[in-house]
Amino acid sequence: MMGIGTVYILGGIMFVFGILHVYLIRKYARTKDKPSLYFGMTAFFYIFPALFGILIAVATAMDNSFLTETFYKFSTTFGMVAYVFLNMFAMAVTGRDEKRRVWIPLTAFLAITSIVWISDPIEEGVIEGTTEFTLTSMYKPPYGLPLVETIIVLMVILASYPIYLFFLTAKKTKEKIVKVKSFLMGIGLLIAAIAYVIEVTDAVSYVYMPIYRPMIFVGAFLLCFGYVMPRWIEKRIVGSVSASNYSVESIMEKFLMPTVTPKTSGNPHKFSKTLGMNHQQIRGRKILLEFDPASNYEKSVCDFVSEALANTEQAFVFTRRGSALHRALSGLEGVKFFCLTQQTSVPKEVSENEVLLPSNDVSLMLNVFDKMLKARPESVIDIVFDNLSDLVLSIGFEKAYQFLKYATEMLASSRVTAIFLLNKVAHDVKIASSIRSLFSDQISFGKEGMQTTKLLEKEFAAVDLEEATEKGVRR
Numbered sequence: 001m002m003g004i005g006t007v008y009i010l011g012g013i014m015f016v017f018g019i020l021h022v023y024l025i026r027k028y029a030r031t032k033d034k035p036s037l038y039f040g041m042t043a044f045f046y047i048f049p050a051l052f053g054i055l056i057a058v059a060t061a062m063d064n065s066f067l068t069e070t071f072y073k074f075s076t077t078f079g080m081v082a083y084v085f086l087n088m089f090a091m092a093v094t095g096r097d098e099k100r101r102v103w104i105p106l107t108a109f110l111a112i113t114s115i116v117w118i119s120d121p122i123e124e125g126v127i128e129g130t131t132e133f134t135l136t137s138m139y140k141p142p143y144g145l146p147l148v149e150t151i152i153v154l155m156v157i158l159a160s161y162p163i164y165l166f167f168l169t170a171k172k173t174k175e176k177i178v179k180v181k182s183f184l185m186g187i188g189l190l191i192a193a194i195a196y197v198i199e200v201t202d203a204v205s206y207v208y209m210p211i212y213r214p215m216i217f218v219g220a221f222l223l224c225f226g227y228v229m230p231r232w233i234e235k236r237i238v239g240s241v242s243a244s245n246y247s248v249e250s251i252m253e254k255f256l257m258p259t260v261t262p263k264t265s266g267n268p269h270k271f272s273k274t275l276g277m278n279h280q281q282i283r284g285r286k287i288l289l290e291f292d293p294a295s296n297y298e299k300s301v302c303d304f305v306s307e308a309l310a311n312t313e314q315a316f317v318f319t320r321r322g323s324a325l326h327r328a329l330s331g332l333e334g335v336k337f338f339c340l341t342q343q344t345s346v347p348k349e350v351s352e353n354e355v356l357l358p359s360n361d362v363s364l365m366l367n368v369f370d371k372m373l374k375a376r377p378e379s380v381i382d383i384v385f386d387n388l389s390d391l392v393l394s395i396g397f398e399k400a401y402q403f404l405k406y407a408t409e410m411l412a413s414s415r416v417t418a419i420f421l422l423n424k425v426a427h428d429v430k431i432a433s434s435i436r437s438l439f440s441d442q443i444s445f446g447k448e449g450m451q452t453t454k455l456l457e458k459e460f461a462a463v464d465l466e467e468a469t470e471k472g473v474r475r
Helices: 004-031 034-062 065-093 103-118 147-172 176-201 206-227 229-236 249-253 297-310 324-329 360-376 386-397 395-411 431-435 465-474
Strands: 122-129 130-134 284-289 314-318 335-341 348-351 354-358 381-385 416-423 441-446 449-454
Touching: 004 034, 004 206, 004 395, 004 416, 004 431, 034 065, 034 130, 065 103, 065 122, 065 130, 065 147, 103 147, 122 206, 130 206, 130 381, 176 206, 176 229, 176 431, 284 297, 284 431, 297 314, 297 381, 297 416, 314 324, 324 335, 335 386, 354 360, 360 381, 386 416, 395 431
Parallel strands: 284 416, 284 441, 314 335, 314 381, 335 354, 381 416
Antiparallel strands: 122 130, 348 354, 441 449
């Protein structure tokens, strides 16, 4: 008889991971956030072990040994694929290079699945309507080659590195919320990995299956909760101390201290000429750049920053660390980065040209804008904000809209030129229209290149560009 309780548990696991997969893949589609992609794929492949677990129960009820064994092999294979993506997620979320180290879990995955498919899994018994399989071992029946021991060792290799990364991050970080989330993910993965390797090999007698099978779900829940923790819980953990008053004074004043911006040999009108203007004519504009993520829009933003540097103006870039824009601009001398991340709750200086900011604290971002203007009361400033779509997804449209409204008012000075990026395919018409309403100057970049949507006509004094720039720097 098929175990209805087992079916309910496995069905619940499928439902939870299905919802998580859809949420994270949609998040990746809008933000290109790699951890979301990798964890979303982990959730996707975790669905299949649960699905095949149900099919094993069905095949057991039908007394079909061939199907039962086949479903067991598929269940194990998909579960191991999930662990490969889990390694990539752990490396991405902790800032490691996943491309260089992914071969280790990939090798372990290939070895485990080869053992499962080439060897003949042995039916150890039926409990709660599900057939449990094991392999030969040197310490338990059926005796033979140490396949159980080999899979345990390979599973340790597969799971130990991401567990190590999570616990290492929890130990080293000074941020309370990052410490808690990393610890939860590490504990969750540890519990799930131990329970899963027992599930696959029956290294512990199958009669204990009602205990260790639910532990897979418990571990997976802690892992997921650590990554997608609700913000109201994060705030409870962090406490009522505002990041804006915590360390912004000391860090921001040092970071925003005026320096002589090196003048590059680039074209001083490189970006503005694509709009049919010169540098003096775009100065002071607050521009909305709607981009197609499939296009080479980064080049246009690079041209904007290069033009600023060619005119000895200070360029500030708000973006995610490791984003396409961050990689494209990090080689330019004189650019200062505010890297938006969920891995910190307070400003953190990484280098003389890079500070980490919490991505969901808009009051802190406004504080940074304010201090930026006060630190350079007469200098010309150029700002790139990458991107508004991330912000809408992170804190919701209403809060993002209010932030943008305050920001454009705060940066209204004619000595501030700013570009705000918006993913043109990430929002519905109502949201996109509301954001556009805050900008008099709007351009777009797609596969066809730069296109002008709307540019406000202004009267400009005939001032020599280079002379005006040098005056701004001297001041």
